[in-house]
Amino acid sequence: MDKNKTFNLSKTGLTRRTALKGLAAGAGLAMAPGFVRYSQAQSSAPIKIGFQSHRTGIGAAYGRWYEKTTAAAVKAINAAGGINGRQVEVIIEDDGTDPGRGAEVVGKFATQHKTDIVFGTLFSHVVIGSAPAAGENKMPYFVVSEGHHVASTKLNRYVFQPGITDVKSQIQSMAPWIAANAGKKVTQIFPDFAFGYDHRDYLPPALKAQGAEVIAQIAIPPTESSFTKYFPQIPAETEVIYHVMVGPAVLTFVKELGEFYGSNRPQLFGFMDSLEAVDINSPGLEFLDGSHFWEGSPRYAQADDSAAQKAYRAAVGIDDNGAAVGDPKDVSTASHMFGCWETLYVVKKAMEDAGYKGPEDRAKLVEATEALTAFAEGPEHPQGPKTFNGKIHQCFGIQNISKVEGGKLKVVHKTKIEDGLYEAEGDYTKQAL
Amino acid sequence: MHFGPHLLLAALEGLVTSAVLALTALGLSLVFGVMRVVNVAHGEFFMLGAVLAWAISTAISGHPALGFLAALVIAPLIVGAIALVAERLVLRRLNYNPEATIVATIGMLYIIQQLALSFYGPEARPVEPPFSYRILLPWFGYSGYKLSIIAASALLLTATWLVLTRTKVGLIMRATQYDSETAQAFGIAVGRVYGGVFALGAMLAAIAAVLIVPISQAHYLMGQDPLLLSFIVVIIGGLGSLRGTVVAAVLIGLSDGIISMFFSPTLAKIIATLLVAMVLVFRPQGLFGTASR
Numbered sequence: 186m187d188k189n190k191t192f193n194l195s196k197t198g199l200t201r202r203t204a205l206k207g208l209a210a211g212a213g214l215a216m217a218p219g220f221v222r223y224s225q226a227q228s229s230a231p232i233k234i235g236f237q238s239h240r241t242g243i244g245a246a247y248g249r250w251y252e253k254t255t256a257a258a259v260k261a262i263n264a265a266g267g268i269n270g271r272q273v274e275v276i277i278e279d280d281g282t283d284p285g286r287g288a289e290v291v292g293k294f295a296t297q298h299k300t301d302i303v304f305g306t307l308f309s310h311v312v313i314g315s316a317p318a319a320g321e322n323k324m325p326y327f328v329v330s331e332g333h334h335v336a337s338t339k340l341n342r343y344v345f346q347p348g349i350t351d352v353k354s355q356i357q358s359m360a361p362w363i364a365a366n367a368g369k370k371v372t373q374i375f376p377d378f379a380f381g382y383d384h385r386d387y388l389p390p391a392l393k394a395q396g397a398e399v400i401a402q403i404a405i406p407p408t409e410s411s412f413t414k415y416f417p418q419i420p421a422e423t424e425v426i427y428h429v430m431v432g433p434a435v436l437t438f439v440k441e442l443g444e445f446y447g448s449n450r451p452q453l454f455g456f457m458d459s460l461e462a463v464d465i466n467s468p469g470l471e472f473l474d475g476s477h478f479w480e481g482s483p484r485y486a487q488a489d490d491s492a493a494q495k496a497y498r499a500a501v502g503i504d505d506n507g508a509a510v511g512d513p514k515d516v517s518t519a520s521h522m523f524g525c526w527e528t529l530y531v532v533k534k535a536m537e538d539a540g541y542k543g544p545e546d547r548a549k550l551v552e553a554t555e556a557l558t559a560f561a562e563g564p565e566h567p568q569g570p571k572t573f574n575g576k577i578h579q580c581f582g583i584q585n586i587s588k589v590e591g592g593k594l595k596v597v598h599k600t601k602i603e604d605g606l607y608e609a610e611g612d613y614t615k616q617a618l
Numbered sequence: 619m620h621f622g623p624h625l626l627l628a629a630l631e632g633l634v635t636s637a638v639l640a641l642t643a644l645g646l647s648l649v650f651g652v653m654r655v656v657n658v659a660h661g662e663f664f665m666l667g668a669v670l671a672w673a674i675s676t677a678i679s680g681h682p683a684l685g686f687l688a689a690l691v692i693a694p695l696i697v698g699a700i701a702l703v704a705e706r707l708v709l710r711r712l713n714y715n716p717e718a719t720i721v722a723t724i725g726m727l728y729i730i731q732q733l734a735l736s737f738y739g740p741e742a743r744p745v746e747p748p749f750s751y752r753i754l755l756p757w758f759g760y761s762g763y764k765l766s767i768i769a770a771s772a773l774l775l776t777a778t779w780l781v782l783t784r785t786k787v788g789l790i791m792r793a794t795q796y797d798s799e800t801a802q803a804f805g806i807a808v809g810r811v812y813g814g815v816f817a818l819g820a821m822l823a824a825i826a827a828v829l830i831v832p833i834s835q836a837h838y839l840m841g842q843d844p845l846l847l848s849f850i851v852v853i854i855g856g857l858g859s860l861r862g863t864v865v866a867a868v869l870i871g872l873s874d875g876i877i878s879m880f881f882s883p884t885l886a887k888i889i890a891t892l893l894v895a896m897v898l899v900f901r902p903q904g905l906f907g908t909a910s911r
Contacts, residue, residue: 243839245740406883410834410843414631414879416758417624433742433837440744440833444752444761468682468746515741 231274235294242282246462284314295322329524336579338611348528352383358604364395368424377404429456443472457520481520497567530565623757632875637771640867643851645822651858659726661845667824668836683748701820747832856907
C-alpha cells in the first residue's frame with residue numbers, strides 16, 4: 186500500500202491550450218446578447234433590487250417565506266407596469282443569517298450586481314452587521330427586521346424600516362393589555378442577542394408605566410437546543426411568562442415549557458416569533474391553549490379580514506390557516522413576511538416621488554423616502570394603516586393580540602397607531618448623504 | 619425553586635444529554651479507533667438520522683409509537699448504507715490517509731448538509747414521541763420519554779460492549795484496531811472491516827438522533843453541536859476506548875446540565891473546553907486511552 190500518497194496538482198494543471206480555450210469561451214459569453222441587452226437603453230433596463238436573504242442558517246425558515254412574499258409582490262408590481270415604467274428584477278444572495286456574510290453580501294450588491302437598493306433582511310444582528318457596509322457604499326438598505334436598531338438612529342442614513350413596526354413600539358402598545366388582562370408580575374424569556382435586548386430593555390419601563398413589573402429576565406443563547414435547564418430560574422410568584430424566542434428550536438422551547446408546568450401554568454404571553462413557521466397544532470403544544478400571542482399580521486384568516494388582506498393572502502399563496510396552499514404542513518411566517526410586501530410598495534412610491542432613474546439617484550431616493558409620512562390601508566398595505574417618521578426611518582402601525590382557541594389563533598385585541606408612538610431618539614436627516 | 623429539586627432537575631437534564639452524547643461519541647470513537655479516520659461528517663449522520671426519522675414517522679399513520687419504532691429501525695439502516703457508500707467512494711480511494719480523510723469528510727459534511735437543505739428544507743420539524751407520559755414530581759413536571767432515552771441508551775451501549783468483547787465480529791474489529799497490518803496478515807479483510815465500522819459509527823449517531831428527535835426537532839443544522847461535543851468527549855475519554863467514551867459523556871453531560879443550570883450555559887462550554895485542554899496537556903491519550911505505540 187502506498188502510504189505516502191499525495192495529491193499531485195501538476196498532472197491536472199493548466200496547459201496553454203486549455204487556458205486559451207477558457208479565454209475564448211469567456212470572451213464569447215461576454216459578447217452574447219444577454220450581456221449587452223440593456224447597455225444602450227438605460228430607460229428600459231429593470232430596476233434591480235438586491236435581496237439579502239436568510240436562505241441558510243438559523244433564519245432559513247423566515248428566508249424562504251420572505252422570498253415567496255417578495256416574489257408575489259414583485260409579480261404584482263410588474264403586472265401593474267413596474268416602477269416608473271420599468272420592470273423590477275430581484276437578485277437574491279444568501280447571507281447565511283450571519284452578520285459578517287451580511288456585510289459582504291451588501292458589498293457584493295453594490296460593486297458586482299450594481300443593484301439600485303438592498304432589501305429584505307430580518308435578523309437584527311445581520312442588519313446591524315450589514316448597515317455600515319450599506320452606509321459606506323451609499324446604498325439604500327430597506328430592512329424588514331422588527332428590531333429597534335433602525336429607529337434608535339444608531340445606524341446610518343441609508344437604512345430604512347418602512348414596512349414593519351419596531352419592538353419598542355410593539356411593546357409599548359401592548360403593555361397596557363398585558364398588565365390589565367394577563368398579570369402584574371412578569372418573567373421575561375428572550376434570545377441573548379440584539380433582538381432579545383430590545384425586549385429586555387423596553388418591556389420593564391413599559392410595564393412599570395402600567396403598574397406592573399418585570400420580576401426576572403432570562404436570556405437564552407439563540408442556538409440553544411434544550412431549555413428545561415433555564416426554567417427553574419422562573420420565580421414561583423410569576424403571574425405571566427413573556428416569551429419571545431427565535432431559531433429552529435422554538436418548538437422545543439414551548440414543548441418543554443409545557444412539560445415543566447403542565448396545566449398548572451402561569452399566564453403566557455408570547456411573541457409569535459416563538460412559533461413562526463411552526464404548526465400551532467404540533468404534538469406537545471396543546472398546553473398553549475388559552476394563551477396569548479403578539480402577531481404582526483394574523484396567521485389565521487379572521488372573520489373581519491379586509492378585501493386587501495384576502496387578496497394579499499391569495500397572492501402570496503397561504504390558506505386560511507396560514508400554511509402554503511396545497512401543503513398544510515408548510516406553515517408561513519405570517520407575522521413578519523407582510524413587511525416585505527409593504528416595504529416594496531414603499532420603495533415603489535419613493536422611487537416614483539424621486540423620479541428615480543438609476544444608482545446616481547440613490548441620494549434622491551433616500552430624501553424621497555424620508556419625506557413620506559403615512560401609508561393608507563389597502564392592497565399595498567394589507568396589514569393596516571401606518572405612519573412613517575422620516576427622521577428615524579421607522580414606520581408605526583397597529584399590533585394584534587391573538588388568543589389560542591381550538592387550535593387556531595383568534596385576534597382579540599388590536600392596538601392603535603398612537604399607542605406605539607414614542608419620542609424620536611435622534612434624527613437621521615441631519616447626517617450627510 | 620429550592621436547591622434539592624433544582625439539583626435533581628439539573629442532574630436529569632444532564633443525564634439525558636449524556637445518554638445521547640455517549641452514543642454519538644461512541645460512533646466517532648470507533649471510527650477513529652479502528653480506522654484512524656477523523657470523521658468530521660459524523661454530526662451530519664446524526665442529522666440524517668433525525669431527518670429520516672421525521673420522514674418515516676410522517677409516512678406511517680396510526681399510533682405515533684408505530685412510526686417511531688419504524689424510524690428507530692429503518693433510519694439507522696439507511697444512514698449506515700449511505701455511510702458505507704461514502705466510505706467505498708471516498709475514504710477507500712484516499713487509502714484512509716489521515717490528512718486527506720479530514721478534508722474529504724469536511725466535504726461530505728457540506729454535501730450532506732446542503733442536500734438536506736435542498737430536499738428537506740430549512741424548517742425544524744417535530745416527531746411525535748412514542749408515548750407522552752408526564753411524570754409529576756412535587757416541584758416540577760418531567761417528560762417520561764426523556765427518562766426512557768437514558769434507559770435505551772444504556773441498553774444500546776451494553777449491547778455494543780457485548781458485541782465488541784464477546785463476539786467474533788468484535789474480536790476482528792479489535793484486532794484491526796490493535797494492528798491492521800498484522801490483522802491483514804492473519805487473513806482479516808481489513809477493507810471490509812473498515813467499511814463495516816464506518817457504517818456502524820454512522821448508525822450509532824443516527825440511533826442517538828432518532829432517540830432525541832421527539833424532544834428536539836429535526837433540522838438541517840442540528841449536527842454541529844453533537845459533533846463538537848463528541849470530539850470533546852472522545853478526546854477526554856481516550857480515542858477508541860468504549861469505557862472512556864461513556865465516562866467522559868456522563869461527565870460532560872452532567873457538568874453541562876448542572877453548571878448551565880446554576881451558572882450559565884456559556885460557562886459550561888468554557889469548562890468543557892478547558893477540560894479538553896487540560897487532558898491534552900497532562901494526559902494526551904485521554905483518561906482511559908492507551909498511549910500510542
